[in-house]
Amino acid sequence: MEQDGTHKKNKTVLKNGRIVTMNPAGDVVQADLFIHSGKIAKIGKISETDADVIDCSGLLILPGFVQMHVHLCQTLFRGRADDLELLDWLQKRVWPYEAALDAEAMRASARLGIAELIKGGTTCILDMGSVRHYDVVFDELAQSGLRAFGGKCMMDHPETVPDTLRENCDESLAESEWLGQTWDGYDHQRLRYAVTPRFAISCTDELLIDSSKLARDHGYLLHTHSSENRDEMSLIARRAGCGNVEFLHRLGLTGPDVILAHCIWLNSAEKRLMEETHTGEAHCPSSNLKLASGIAPVYDYLQHGVRVGLGADGAPCNNNLDMFVEMRLAALLQKARFGASALKAKDVLRMATHGGAEALNLGDHIGSLEVGKKADIIGILDETVSTVPMNDPYSQLVYASSSRDVMFNMVDGRLLMRNRDLLSVDEQQTIALAKSEIKRVLDRMQA
Ligand SMILES: [Zn+2]
Numbered sequence: 001m002e003q004d005g006t007h008k009k010n011k012t013v014l015k016n017g018r019i020v021t022m023n024p025a026g027d028v029v030q031a032d033l034f035i036h037s038g039k040i041a042k043i044g045k046i047s048e049t050d051a052d053v054i055d056c057s058g059l060l061i062l063p064g065f066v067q068m069h070v071h072l073c074q075t076l077f078r079g080r081a082d083d084l085e086l087l088d089w090l091q092k093r094v095w096p097y098e099a100a101l102d103a104e105a106m107r108a109s110a111r112l113g114i115a116e117l118i119k120g121g122t123t124c125i126l127d128m129g130s131v132r133h134y135d136v137v138f139d140e141l142a143q144s145g146l147r148a149f150g151g152k153c154m155m156d157h158p159e160t161v162p163d164t165l166r167e168n169c170d171e172s173l174a175e176s177e178w179l180g181q182t183w184d185g186y187d188h189q190r191l192r193y194a195v196t197p198r199f200a201i202s203c204t205d206e207l208l209i210d211s212s213k214l215a216r217d218h219g220y221l222l223h224t225h226s227s228e229n230r231d232e233m234s235l236i237a238r239r240a241g242c243g244n245v246e247f248l249h250r251l252g253l254t255g256p257d258v259i260l261a262h263c264i265w266l267n268s269a270e271k272r273l274m275e276e277t278h279t280g281e282a283h284c285p286s287s288n289l290k291l292a293s294g295i296a297p298v299y300d301y302l303q304h305g306v307r308v309g310l311g312a313d314g315a316p317c318n319n320n321l322d323m324f325v326e327m328r329l330a331a332l333l334q335k336a337r338f339g340a341s342a343l344k345a346k347d348v349l350r351m352a353t354h355g356g357a358e359a360l361n362l363g364d365h366i367g368s369l370e371v372g373k374k375a376d377i378i379g380i381l382d383e384t385v386s387t388v389p390m391n392d393p394y395s396q397l398v399y400a401s402s403s404r405d406v407m408f409n410m411v412d413g414r415l416l417m418r419n420r421d422l423l424s425v426d427e428q429q430t431i432a433l434a435k436s437e438i439k440r441v442l443d444r445m446q447a
Contacts, residue, residue, distance in 0.1 A: 010037050012375075012413060013046050017056030018382060020393050022063050022353045022368040026346070028393055033061060035375040038188075038413035042371060054418075059379040059407060060393060062349075063368050064123025065323040066356030068282035069223075069261040069311030072137055072150075073098060073106060073130040075113035076438045078315035086229035086291045091162075094316060098130040099164035100444045106133040108430075108437035110140040115425045116321045118146060118416045120403035123376040124357070124366060126223055126259060126282065126311070128153050128196045131165050131172070138183045141191055145416045145424045147376060149221050149360060151196040152176060156207045169207045173214055180218055190412060192221065199225040200247055201235050212252035221257055221360065223282075224248070227270075228262035229293045245270040245279075254279045259359060261311065262287075263301075264294040271304065280307040280359035283351070285329040286320075287313035299334040299342045302351075309356030310348075322403045327352050331398055345398035375413040381405040 014033040021027045021043070032046035074094060081093035101109065117125060127150035129137055134152035141148045154172045155161045180193035195215040197203045203211075215222040227233060227244040240247040245266055248254060256278040263274070263281045274281065283298045298308050310330060312321040327348045334343035357367025366376045380401055382390070387400045409417040416424050 010413070011035065011048060011051035013048055013051045013053045014056045014061055014377070014379070015046075015053050017059045017061035017379060018393070019043060019061045019369055020349075020397070021370065022350060023370050033369065033377070035377075035413045038375055040369060040371055040373050040375050043369065054408070056379055058382050060382050060397065061369065062121075062378050062380060062397070063353045063357075063366065064376040064378045064409065064411065065121050065352050066124045066309055066360065066367060067117065067122050067311045067321070067323060068126050068259060068280070068309035068356050068359060069284055069313055070113065070117070070125050070127050070321060071129070071314035072110040072113040072127050072140075073101065073133075074109065074314035074316050075116070075321070076101075076105060076109040076315075076434060076441060078319050081316040082290075082319075084291070085231070086293060087231050089291055089317065094314075095162055095165055096445060097316075097441065099162065100441045101130060101133065102444075103133050103136050105437040105441050106130070106136045107140060108433040110137045111144075111425060111430050112434040113315065113321060114140060114144045114146055115422060115427060115430045118144070118409050118422060118425065119406065119420070120322050120324065121378040121380065121406040121409055122321070122323055123147055123378065123409060123411045124360070124362070126150070126194060126221070126360060128194075128198070128223060131155055131167055134179055135182070138179070138186070138191060142183075142186060143424065145411050145414050147190050147366070147411050149192045149194040149223070151194040151220075151223070152179060154195075154197040154207055154211060155202040156204050157202050158204075161202050169204060169210065172207060173210055176211070176214060177218075180220055184218070184220065188412070193218070194221040194223045196223045197253075199228075199232070200244055201232060205251060208248070208251045208253060215257065221259065222253055222255075223259045223261070224253060225262055226260040227265045228288070229291070230265060233265050243267050243270045245273055249273050249277065256280075256361065261313070262293065262296060264288060264296045271301070271306075274301065274306045275304045278307065280309065282311045282359075283308055283330060284311045284313040285326055285333055287317040289329070289333075290317050295333050295337055297337065298330065299338045302343075302347065307355065307359040308351055309359045310352050323352055324401060324403050327398045345392070345394040348398050349394050375410060377410045378406055379408045381407060
């Protein structure tokens with residue numbers, strides 16, 4: 001794949017790729033794709049002469065992956081919280097690490113996560129931060145070119161949150177509002193604010209209620225974890241006398257502007273609530289298995305019209321941020337649970353692209369390759385020893401391709417990676433910074 005010259009007149013032609021459009025008709029076409037001012041202007045035979053031309057022969061061209069649930073603040077803790085269930089994982093490992101992050105360590109963590117996401121073909125994320133330093137995460141997202149929804153996490157419960165991370169309800173809301181005012185809409189809506197109370201256990205009723213009001217006052221997305229682990233469910237049952245989703249629903253945290261991560265342990269009334277309120281679900285199969293949380297019945301959710309997308313969750317519970325791994329696992333798990341014909345490759349790829357975009361209410365702008373949509377596009381090697389001979393592109397992409405086959409990544413028509421070289425992030429510097437900053441975090445924890 002070669003790129004001819006620099007960005008001429010904001011026009012790019014992706015020449016002669018095999019385009020997996022993910023449009024409603026499911027078209028896969030051998031064609032050129034013309035990008036003008038960050039949007040897809042034409043798909044077909046393009047003879048534009050004053051555009052950058054990228055030779056895409058030998059590539060599958062796809063809409064970029066949408067990851068519905070990640071934690072950039074945790075990337076530095078990769079490999080440091082293995083073999084634990086959720087509540088121990090949080091209380092013994094992840095919260096102490098988060099409490100020890102200063103602004104520079106947060107910057108290193110975010111940059112490392114962003115670099116991994118871009119290299120693996122992700123173009124859009126929904127990110128939940130830690131309680132502090134989310135401004136730094138937005139700053140890194142701004143520079144990287146990645147599309148993102150994100151917000152500082154909110155935690156104020158006096159009995160469950162350690163002193164080092166516990167916030168005052170009003171101050172948590174005020175900081176969220178300030179971050180939203182500062183960053184929401186940045187770079188033509190590339191960055192959006194999301195109000196992100198961590199999970200019901202870590203928040204007072206007051207904080208949960210007020211965060212849903214804050215989100216609705218400003219038109220922000222609401223994002224939290226729900227029904228991930230059985231011990232979490234017992235704590236909520238003791239506190240509220242109902243399931244986690246029902247509890248969130250009572251406090252205003254369901255609706256088409258809400259994304260709940262995990263949703264493993266829902267009763268049938270709660271499944272109906274998800275459907276009736278059009279609440280989105282972020283499915284994170286690797287994380288759910290590694291923390292021994294369970295298997296979310298996403299095939300069932302999809303059959304009932306629930307909007308479901310995929311996410312890697314954080315590096316310490318995965319330990320990668322790799323959409324290919326999540327796609328493959330998502331398919332295999334539903335087959336184990338519902339039978340071999342459940343969740344076909346095309347349905348999984350849809351969850352990873354247009355499904356996620358729809359759940360984020362961005363389905364009209366990203367998630368498929370159609371004229372008028374934003375040019376969030378990736379190119380993946382068509383033929384490798386691990387993938388040939390191709391029968392069906394969806395099968396190949398979900399079951400056989402890997403993140404290392406992603407050759408370019410583009411958001412709003414801007415190349416973030418070309419020939420596997422990152423263009424907006426310095427890869428070697430990012431690796432060096434991650435190593436030095438985790439050392440500083442560990443030193444602080446031992447001091
Ligand atoms: Zn999470």
